[in-house]
Each structure stands twice: as structure tokens, then as C-alpha cells.
Amino acid sequence: xxxxxxxNEAIARGAWEAGVVVCTAYPGTPSTExxxxxxxYKEMYAEWSANEKVALEVGLGASIAGxxxxxAMKHVGVNVAADPLFTxxxxxxxxxxxxxxxxxxxxxxxxxxxxxxxxxxxxxxxVLEPSDSQEAKDFTKLAFNLxxxxxxxxxxxxxxxxxxxxxxxxxxxxxDSELKKYEKNALKFVMIPAYARRRHxxxxxxxxxxxxxxxxxxxxRIEWKDTKIGVITGGVTYQYVKEVLKDVSIxxxxxxxxxxxxxxxxxxxxxxxxxxxxxxxxxxxxYVKSWGIEVHGKDIFPGIGxxxxxxxxxxxxxxxxxxxxxxxxxxxxxLANVEPPIRPPVLCPGCPHRGLFYVxxxxxxxxxxxxxxxxxxxxxxxxxxxxxxCMGASIGTAIGMEKARGKDFARNLVAVIGDSTFIHSxxxxxxxxxxxxxxxxxxxxxxxxxxxxxxxxNPTTGLTLKGEPIKEVDMALLAKAVGVERVVIVDPFDxxxxxxxxxxxxxxxxxxxxxxxxxxxxxxxxxxxxxxxVSAETCTGCMRCMRLGCPCIVKDGKKVRINPTQCVGCxxxxxxxxxxxxxxxxxxxx
Amino acid sequence: xxxxxxxxxxxxxGQGTILASRVLSGVIQKIGLDVKVSEIHGMAQRGGSVxxxxxxxxxxxxxxxxxxxxxxxxxxxxxxxxRWLPFLKENGSILINDQRIxxxxxxxxxxxxxDDAFDTIRKQCKNVIVIDALHKAQGVGNVKTVxxxxxxxxxxxxxxxxxxxxxxxxxxxxxxxxxxxxxxxxAGREN
Numbered sequence: 028x029x030x031x032x033x034x035n036e037a038i039a040r041g042a043w044e045a046g047v048v049v050c051t052a053y054p055g056t057p058s059t060e061x062x063x064x065x066x067x068y069k070e071m072y073a074e075w076s077a078n079e080k081v082a083l084e085v086g087l088g089a090s091i092a093g094x095x096x097x098x099a100m101k102h103v104g105v106n107v108a109a110d111p112l113f114t115x116x117x118x119x120x121x122x123x124x125x126x127x128x129x130x131x132x133x134x135x136x137x138x139x140x141x142x143x144x145x146x147x148x149x150x151x152x153x154v155l156e157p158s159d160s161q162e163a164k165d166f167t168k169l170a171f172n173l174x175x176x177x178x179x180x181x182x183x184x185x186x187x188x189x190x191x192x193x194x195x196x197x198x199x200x201x202x203d204s205e206l207k208k209y210e211k212n213a214l215k216f217v218m219i220p221a222y223a224r225r226r227h228x229x230x231x232x233x234x235x236x237x238x239x240x241x242x243x244x245x246x247x248r249i250e251w252k253d254t255k256i257g258v259i260t261g262g263v264t265y266q267y268v269k270e271v272l273k274d275v276s277i278x279x280x281x282x283x284x285x286x287x288x289x290x291x292x293x294x295x296x297x298x299x300x301x302x303x304x305x306x307x308x309x310x311x312x313x314y315v316k317s318w319g320i321e322v323h324g325k326d327i328f329p330g331i332g333x334x335x336x337x338x339x340x341x342x343x344x345x346x347x348x349x350x351x352x353x354x355x356x357x358x359x360x361x362l363a364n365v366e367p368p369i370r371p372p373v374l375c376p377g378c379p380h381r382g383l384f385y386v387x388x389x390x391x392x393x394x395x396x397x398x399x400x401x402x403x404x405x406x407x408x409x410x411x412x413x414x415x416x417c418m419g420a421s422i423g424t425a426i427g428m429e430k431a432r433g434k435d436f437a438r439n440l441v442a443v444i445g446d447s448t449f450i451h452s453x454x455x456x457x458x459x460x461x462x463x464x465x466x467x468x469x470x471x472x473x474x475x476x477x478x479x480x481x482x483x484x485n486p487t488t489g490l491t492l493k494g495e496p497i498k499e500v501d502m503a504l505l506a507k508a509v510g511v512e513r514v515v516i517v518d519p520f521d522x523x524x525x526x527x528x529x530x531x532x533x534x535x536x537x538x539x540x541x542x543x544x545x546x547x548x549x550x551x552x553x554x555x556x557x558x559x560x561v562s563a564e565t566c567t568g569c570m571r572c573m574r575l576g577c578p579c580i581v582k583d584g585k586k587v588r589i590n591p592t593q594c595v596g597c598x599x600x601x602x603x604x605x606x607x608x609x610x611x612x613x614x615x616x617x
Numbered sequence: 618x619x620x621x622x623x624x625x626x627x628x629x630x631g632q633g634t635i636l637a638s639r640v641l642s643g644v645i646q647k648i649g650l651d652v653k654v655s656e657i658h659g660m661a662q663r664g665g666s667v668x669x670x671x672x673x674x675x676x677x678x679x680x681x682x683x684x685x686x687x688x689x690x691x692x693x694x695x696x697x698x699x700r701w702l703p704f705l706k707e708n709g710s711i712l713i714n715d716q717r718i719x720x721x722x723x724x725x726x727x728x729x730x731x732d733d734a735f736d737t738i739r740k741q742c743k744n745v746i747v748i749d750a751l752h753k754a755q756g757v758g759n760v761k762t763v764x765x766x767x768x769x770x771x772x773x774x775x776x777x778x779x780x781x782x783x784x785x786x787x788x789x790x791x792x793x794x795x796x797x798x799x800x801x802x803x804a805g806r807e808n
Contacts, residue, residue: 031642135657192655192680270679337683367700368728370720372665408725578664581719582726
């Protein structure tokens with residue numbers, strides 16, 4: 028019987044069926060559920076690694092030792108893992124290794140929309156691109172065979188719509204997972220220059236063989252229909268093309284690097300007009316053009332954002348049915364007057380980050396930010412964050428700002444970073460702060476979880492991915508060990524103390540670390556809590572509480588009220604209220 | 618041949634649209650049709666606008682629904698109903714929970730909540746069904762069953778046996794809350 032699975036669940040299942048023994052990852056949307064699901068199979072070891080580089084290193088260690096390894100990350104995670112990737116591409120594998128790169132066209136939950144097919148080309152490793160969950164599972168298994176047959180790590184590139192869409196999947200049993208023999212082989216696995224030079228030759232020879240393979244593999248196949256139009260496509264875009272262009276011939280590329288030049292040339296000769304329809308970069312298109320083939324692609328289709336079915340229909344001129352045209356006219360006429368207000372994501376009711384950003388905003392402090400839920404502190408009304416670049420960037424950014432603008436500027440400057448992000452790549456930044464004699468004030472937002480990606484454990488939470496207890500990293504001790512003398516732990520809901528500590532640490536002309544520690548509100552969801560209410564008589568309408576950006580507090584005429592179904596009773600609003608108008612429900616205002 | 622049917626479930630992050638789509642897709646599986654479901658996770662879940670797309674038929678290619686192609690929209694919130702309206706087919710139906718959740722720009726007073734949302738929607742769409750699911754959920758004794766109230770309502774518009782719905786609800790909902798959820802489903806059907 029078929030099962031409805033997301034692409035991510037299907038990849039985990041595929042790894043299990045392929046006899047994988049080690050799965051590693053750092054959480055990142057849209058890749059997180061791959062490893063969460065892999066952890067449910069008792070035959071596979073699975074871990075949250077400290078970051079993507081470590082994840083790949085653990086994976087390649089498992090591979091060299093003879094086991095099959097699955098390593099999963101979001102697209103920007105591959106930037107972090109690029110160093111081991113480019114050289115592991117030289118050594119090749121023992122047990123198969125598949126690296127899942129989950130790209131995020133449209134940036135549903137990312138800071139950029141880089142197209143990681145470029146990475147695979149640069150590292151000279153093959154790329155498979157599934158278009159639905161069945162293919163996600165099948166391609167995962169096939170990728171392990173390819174990896175071992177061609178002695179190469181393989182990239183399985185998915186996008187958000189493949190990762191998070193569910194479709195029906197035929198399941199199979201787990202195949203034998205016997206380890207390959209481990210033999211010391213320095214020529215292959217020790218990449219000193221003399222050996223690496225030989226491996227580069229092997230890499231180029233491998234690429235030639237892969238170029239032959241890609242011509243013959245059923246991963247790349249032609250679906251003939253009318254030959255007036257031929258479309259080359261792959262990934263989820265293939266499904267969109269099938270949906271909106273019923274009569275065209277399609278060359279579906281399940282393997283997008285290396286590309287089948289002969290197959291593409293042959294296809295191009297048999298169709299009157301050739302299109303490449305691909306999301307993001309003109310990756311396939313550039314190759315096709317380089318072979319002197321006339322083709323349309325990014326001259327018609329956008330290279331920015333998700334490529335949606337309606338865009339394909341519109342650009343190919345097939346969406347002009349009268350009915351729809353009528354409807355669209357009506358729609359734009361009506362909506363022209365009432366553009367629905369946007370609904371940006373917000374810090375949750377009771378979020379521990381809210382108190383901190385409220386104080387930072389109040390003190391008008393420059394904030395070098397990082398990646399996590401707390402990035403939402405950049406949005407109005409808190410508007411407290413000055414920069415967000417990548418995982419772990421906050422501390423280095425703050426150091427650089429100080430080096431450019433001097434100590435005076437640093438007296439009004441902090442770096443904020445979450446617990447998991449600090450472990451991921453903040454520690455080196457902190458060491459740099461000490462070593463560079465900066466006076467950086469680093470605030471670690473310790474909410475006891477990896478929040479934004481859906482509450483994964485990490486080395487600071489005391490639990491592994493498999494749920495086993497483990498000694499927590501003591502971040503205060505760690506900061507001291509790298510040379511930070513001033514380390515303070517505060518409750519971010521104690522606004523008064525927080526403000527005092529902040530002022531003290533900002534004034535100090537040496538690096539300091541403030542650990543703002545309070546559990547993520549979503550982890551406390553099941554706690555019984557009494558919502559707060561506003562006394563309409565006492566409320567002066569000063570709107571000070573509105574500066575907290577709490578979604579429960581809404582304007583009610585010239586005063587405010589609290590939405591009791593959402594309020595978790597954190598009491599931050601009562602703390603900032605001058606007039607004592609906000610109380611826990613049921614307490615008198617007497 | 619069953620034509621592909623397109624259903625959008627829209628709401629605000631945290632409202633529990635996911636369970637509704639899980640039950641719906643479970644029911645479709647039981648009738649033996651091909652089905653694809655698409656959701657967006659991550660940042661949007663933090664109180665942002667969320668959407669689940671469900672498509673089913675003999676064979677479904679795209680997991681997402683193009684604008685103007687939804688047969689049915691089930692909206693957990695009024696503003697979200699308005700936002701996703703351009704996805705509705707000209708003769709499609711929209712089922713709306715009469716609940717208002719202010720987005721941050723409205724909370725801050727930099728944007729206005731469209732109080733005339735229903736009028737706007739009715740101007741464009743003939744088949745508008747409004748339900749006060751929160752009130753009905755209070756009626757069955759648990760405000761957290763808004764989900765099932767809305768699913769009950771939705772089930773009236775899909776040609777699928779009631780027994781199949783009940784079967785999937787039994788399989789999906791924890792035993793502790795089963796009875797109240799079944800009551801909520803029934804209350805939604807009787808709207």
C-alpha cells in the first residue's frame with residue numbers, strides 16, 4: 028500500500044531502505060524533517076551535529092569507515108560544509124555518501140535563494156533532482172549506488188516544494204547494510220599535495236564516466252507529445268510543466284549535473300522551438316547555449332523567486348481562457364481598493380526574546396543580529412536589529428563595527444545570538460573578540476532549544492536527537508575559558524535587572540557575555556496560565572505596552588485590550604505599564 | 618475519470634490548519650485517489666499567514682494550486698479568506714470562519730483591518746458560507762475544536778461518505794479528545 032509522505036520523510040525512508048547506517052544534519056528549513064524522521068528508524072544512527080561542516084565530516088568519516096551516510100542541510104548550510112565537500116569530492120567514498128541540499132526558492136524561511144547546483148558543478152559531483160516524494164525516495168537509493176559505483180559523494184538537490192509537499196510513495200524493505208571493508212589507504216584519503224594531485228586526475232576521469240552515464244540513465248528521459256514545443260525541465264518544475272502545458276514534449280532531467288549533451292542535442296533537433304524551464308539560475312540553459320543550441324529560458328522566465336505554475340502558463344501563453352480573464356478582471360477591480368494588510372510572522376506571546384529587544388530598543392543600542400526566531404526582533408514595532416547576514420555572523424560583525432568606528436561606538440553596540448547558533452558558529456567569533464582586543468558585548472539568547480526550525484535539541488539542551496540525556500555545554504564556563512572575564516546570566520523578563528546589566532557591560536572596555544536565559548514559550552504551551560486583562564478605567568491610553576509588539580495586545584479605541592485566547596500570562600505588558608492598568612485576570616485593580 | 622479537485626486551507630500560524638489538512642488527505646487516500654498536499658513550514662508559522670494546498674484526482678502533477686483554480690477555500694480567519702480569494706475559481710465556494718485575528722500592522726495602527734471583508738468577498742463570489750466556529754466549539758465544550766467544526770462544514774461540500782471522515786478522525790485524534798472532536802465535526806456538518 029502507498030503512503031502519503033513529504034519529500035523529507037521519503038528521503039529518510041529511502042536512506043533506511045538503502046541500508047544507511049549514519050545520518051547527520053544541522054537543522055534548517057526546509058531540510059529539518061529529513062533527519063527528524065531518520066532518527067525514528069532504530070537501525071540508523073542519527074544526530075544533530077554542531078553545524079553543517081561537522082555534519083559532513085561525521086558523514087564522510089562514516090563513509091570512509093565503510094558505512095553508508097546521509098548528510099542533510101539547507102542550501103546555506105552547504106556554504107558552511109563547503110570545505111570538507113570540495114576535498115571529499117577528491118578522495119571519493121568507501122560506503123556511499125549522499126548530501127541533501129534543500130534549496131529555498133522564494134526564501135520562505137531563508138536569507139538568500141542561492142542555487143546549489145552551482146556548488147555541485149564547482150565540486151565536480153553529480154546532482155540528482157527529484158520532482159515528488161516517490162522520486163525523492165527512489166533517487167536517494169539510487170544516489171547511494173551511484174556514489175559507490177562512481178566513487179563520489181552525490182548531491183540530492185531538493186527545493187522547498189519537494190521537501191514539504193506530500194505525495195504517495197510505494198514503500199520497500201531495508202536492504203542489507205553490511206559495512207564495506209575498511210583498509211588504510213593514504214593515497215586516497217590523505218590529501219597532501221602529492222596525493223591530491225593524483226586524485227584530481229581521478230576526479231576528471233570520474234566526470235567523463237558520469238558524462239557517459241547521464242546520456243543513458245533513465246533519470247533523464249523524453250516524454251514525446253507534439254514536437255512544436257520542447258521543454259527541458261527538472262525538479263518540481265517538471266510537475267508544474269506537466270500541469271499547465273498539456274501538449275508539449277518534455278525532456279525531464281533527473282540528473283542535472285553532469286548534463287547529457289547528446290540527449291539534449293537530439294531533443295533540440297526534433298522540436299521546432301526549445302525552452303528550458305528551471306527555477307532560479309539558468310543552470311541548464313547556460314550549458315545548452317554553450318553547445319550552440321537555440322533556446323529560450325531566462326529571456327522569458329524570471330530567475331528570482333519561486334517559479335509558479337501560473338507564471339509558466341502565462342509566459343507560455345496558455346492561461347487566457349475567457350473565464351479566468353473575467354475573474355481576474357473582477358478580482359483586481361475589487362482588490363484595488365482593499366489591499367489586504369500583510370501578516371508578517373511575529374515573536375510568539377510569552378516569547379523570552381521580547382523583553383530583551385524591548386530594552387535594546389529603549390536604550391537605542393546598535394544590534395548586530397544573527398539567524399533564528401529572534402531575527403523577528405527586526406520587525407516593527409521592536410525594530411531592534413541592525414544586521415542579519417548568516418549563522419554566527421553577529422559577533423564578528425560587532426567586532427568589525429567597533430574596529431571601524433572605535434570604542435565610543437562599541438559602548439552602544441551589542442551582538443545577539445541564539446544558543447544553537449552560538450554553538451554552530453558563534454564560539455569562534457567570541458574567541459576572535461577576545462583575541463582582537465574588542466570590547467564586544469555578546470548577548471546569548473538561551474531559550475533552551477533550536478526554536479525557529481521547530482524545537483530541535485542541541486549541545487546546550489541536555490538531550491540528543493534520539494532523546495538520550497547528555498551533559499550540557501556550559502556556555503558561561505565556555506565564555507570564561509576563551510578569555511571572557513565578564514559573564515552574567517539574566518532572566519530576559521526581569522527588565523530592570525536586564526537594563527542595569529546591559530549598561531554595566533556596555534561601559535566595560537573588554538569583551539563580555541550576557542546569557543539571557545528563559546525557556547521558549549512554545550515549550551511551555553501546556554502550562555496552565557492565566558491571561559492578563561486591561562482595566563479600561565485605569566488605562567491612560569499611553570500605548571507604551573504596544574511597543575512590545577505582542578500580538579495579544581490590540582488597540583481598542585483610544586485604549587488597549589488583551590486577547591484572552593492568545594495571552595499566555597507572561598506579564599511583560601504589566602511590567603511596562605506605568606498606570607498599573609494591566610493585571611492577571613481575576614485580580615482586582617483596587 | 619475524476620478531474621483534479623483543488624482545496625486551499627488558509628489561516629494564521631498556530632490556528633491548527635495542519636490537523637485539518639491531515640484528516641482531509643487521509644480521507645482522500647481512503648477513496649483511493651491520487652493526492653498531493655503542500656505546506657510551508659518555518660518562519661511563516663510564527664503567527665504569519667499560512668496555507669495548505671490539497672489536490673486530488675486520478676493523477677495529480679503539481680502539488681500547488683495556480684491562482685484562480687481552487688474549487689474550495691476553507692478559511693480559518695476572515696482576512697486570510699480575503700487574501701487568498703484570487704485563488705478561487707469563478708464558481709468555487711469559500712467557507713469562512715467568522716474570526717478576526719489582527720496582524721501586527723493593524724495592531725500597531727499602521728494598517729486597517731478590512732471590516733468589509735465579507736462584502737468584498739460576496740461581490741466576487743456567489744458561494745460564500747460563513748460560520749462562527751469558535752462559538753460552535755464553545756458549544757461542544759472545547760474551544761480547541763474549531764478545526765473539526767470547520768472540517769465538518771467542509772465535509773458537506775465534498776462528495777465523500779461521512780463514515781470515511783469519522784474513520785480518519787478516529788485514526789488521527791488522540792483517544793482522550795476523540796469524543797469532543799467527533800461532536801465538533803457533527804456540529805460543523807449541521808451548520
